[in-house]
Structure formats: C-alpha cells, structure tokens
Amino acid sequence: MKPKHIAQIFLLSAAWGISFLMIRIAATVFPPVWVGMLRSGSGAVLLLVLLAIRGNRLPPRKMLPWLLAVALFNNAIPFSFFAWGEQTVPSNTAAVLNATVPIWTMLLGMAVHRTRMGIATVLGVLIGFAGVSLVVYSRASDPAQNQGSLVLGIVVILLATLGYAIATTIAKAKLQGLDPVGLASSQLALAACMLVPVAALTRHPSHFALQPLLAILVLGFIGSGLAFYLYFNLLAHIPATHVVAVTYLLPVWGIFWGLVAHEQIAPMAYAGVLVVIAGLVLMNTSLRKPSPKQEPSPAVCKVVEP
Template sequence: MKPRHIAQIILLSAVWGISFLMIRIAATTFPPVWVGMLRSGSGAALLLVLLKLRGNRLPPRKMLPWLLAVALFNNAIPFSFFAWGEQTVPSNTAAVLNATLPIWTMLLGMAVHRTKMGLATILGVLIGFGGVALVVYSRTSDPAPGQGSLTLGITVIVLATLGYATATLIAKAKLQGLDPIGLATAQLSLAASMLAPVAALTRHPAHITL
C-alpha cells in the first residue's frame, strides 16, 4: 500500500469519525429531524454543484422507487435517528454502535438469500455483538449530552444502523453500475425532500448558536 493510500484512509477515518461528534453538537440546538434535513440538504447542494462541474449524470427516472427506498433507509432515517439517539448516548458510543453495520448487513443478506449460518459465522456474530456490547456498556458512566433513557438512545442508534444495512442490500441489488456522484446526489436530494415537510410541521430550533 502506498503512503498516499494510507493518508487517504486516515483522512477518511477522521472525516467519518468526527461526524458523530458533529451530530452531537448539532443535536444540542436542532431537533433530530432538522439535523437529518440539514445534513441531507447541505450535502445535496454541494453534490449538485459538483455534478454540474464534472458533468456527472443523475440516475434514470425508472430507478425512482429504489432511489426513494435507499434515500429513506440510508439517509432520512439514520441521519435523524443518530441525532435523536445522541441526545442521550455519547458520540464515541454512537460510533462504536455504528460498527455493528457489517454484522447487520451480513445477517440481513443471509436472511434475504436464505443462506444457512455455519458454526464459524455464528461464533463471529456472537463475538462481534459481544465486543460492541462490552465497549458500549463499559462507557455508560460517560457524561451524556442530555437527559433521557440511555437504553432508548442505544436502541434508536441500532435501528439507524439497521437502516444503513437495509439500504446497502437494496443498492447492491438494484442500483449497481450507476454514476456514484449522481446516485449520492439523488439520494441526498430525495432524503432532504422527505424530511423538509416533517421538519416544518414538528418542533423548530429555539435558539441557534454559533
């Protein structure tokens, strides 16, 4: 592996990891649905500019049902649910819970394809979930950003991770071969469109701080 590739992996990990802290900060001011809408909307706006500059193409309209499903499970629900969960769950714990994504993806994939689980797979799943549970519950004494049920927060974040896994399977089955920039632009735009009316009809941010 070249040094450039290592640097890219470190940068990607930093950007991915810091998002959980940024969600926690945003959730102190914005309601969860607003966090989801702002993440989707700002991402869509940036990608639309990139789309025009680079000449990438949006997915064909016939893909709209699958794009809506992926936008719902990969963006609208997780973005809002992580903000909801991090009202009571520390951001580092949320990041650890997100590490269950590969396990959920594998289990859902096996369920969809009716694949039997071997002993090695069962042991791997148990070890994976056991490790996550050990780390999460060893941090229950960490200060949480707000008052509320830690168990509810953990449950909501796990559901968000399940949403990611569901979207991964849908995209792999139905959205292969599409322009990745166009696909991401469509997903985020549709997610923002889903969340905007919900945000407008529910609780608004009271005091927006710097």
C-alpha cells in the same frame, strides 16, 4: 495498495469518525429531524456542484422508487435517529454502536440470499456484539447516567444502523451500475426533500448558535459530501475488501474525538472497541471469496456514513 489510497482511507475514516461528535453538537440546538434535513441538504449541494463540474450523471427516473427507499433508510432515518439517540448517548458510544452496520448487513444479505454462515462468521458476529455490549455496559454502569434515557438512545441508534443495512441490501440488489456520484447526490437530495415537510410540521430550533451551525456544515460538506466522494473514489481504484478498513477505524476515531470533546470513557470501553474490531476482522476474513463475475459481499463493506 498505494500510499495515496492509504491516506484516503485514513482521511475518510477521520471524516466519518468526527461525524458522531458533530451530530451531538448539532443536536444541542437543532431538533433531530432538522439535523437530518440540513445535513442531507448541505451534502447534496456539494455533490451536485461536483456532479456538474465533472459531468457525472444522475440515475434514470425509472429507478426513483428504489432511490427513494435507499434515501429513506440510508439518509433520512439514520441521520435523524443518530441525532435523536445522541441526545442521551455519548458520541464515542454511538460510534461503537455504528459498528453493528456490517453485522446487520451481512445477516440481511444471508437472509435474502438464503446462504449459511460458517462457524468463523458466527463467531465474528457474536464477538462483534459482545464488544458492543462491553461498551454499552461501561456506560450503563455510570451511576450518573439516566438508565431509561440511555436505553432509549441506544435502541434508536441501533434502529438507525439497521436502516443503513437495509439500504445497503437494496442498493446492492437494485442500484448496481449507476454513476456513484450521481447516486450519492440523488440520495442526499431526496432525503432532504423527505425531511423538509417533517421539519416544518414538528419542533423548530428555539435559537441559533455558531458552534451547532458549524457542526451542521461539517456534517454536510465533510461527513457526507467529501466522505461520499472519497469512498466511491476508493472503490473505483482498490478492492472493496480493502476499503473495509474504514469500518475498523470508525470506533477508534469515535473514541478519539470523544476524548477531544472531554467525554467520559470507561476503561472497559477501550477493551470493547478492540473486541468489536476483532469480530469485524473475523467476519471479513471468513467470508467466501466472490467469483470474478460477482460483486464483493456487502457484509462488511460499509457503503454508508454514520
């Protein structure tokens, strides 16, 4: 793998990793649906400009039903649910919870294709969930934490990660061969359109502040627009099994940005992150190698941002 591709993986993981903190900051002013709408909309603007400059193509109209489904589960729901969950869950914990995406994706893929998991894969799944549980327990043991709010936030974020997995499974089955920039642009634009009427009919921001506005711009332009471009550029030049390194780095970046924001992190959380990464590595290395005519397994190739 060339140094520039390693640098792009590092940059991509940092862009996605900081998204968890930006979501928490944006959610201090903007209701969850507004965070999802503004993030999708700003990301779509950047990618549509890039699409026009580079001459990329939008997906054909006949794919609209599948595009709507992917936009719903890959953007509209997760973007809003992460903002909802992070009202009570710290950004570093949300980053670790996001590591369940490849686990859900693998389980859904195996259910759809009716394939069996090997012993190593089962162990990888169990180890991954054990690591997530350690991080969650480290937070739940804080006596200052409202347990009911924490549990609700965790459930909401896990539903968001399940949405990512559903979208990945649909995209692998129905949206193969499409222009990647066009696909990403259409997803974000459709998600923004879905959320506009919901945002209009629900709670509006009570005031505006510079920091949350900047967080929204970072989420849209960097966490969605730039990150999508880097991700698909990497997939075009290196194997998807190498791009999976991004998934391993996200919990680490989540902890790092949480420290920058002075979030409290228990020592057990560090151990949990290492356990999560070990489970993901075991899952990835235990998967069967695809034949030359097959796409790499979507099990751990995360094609969505946090």
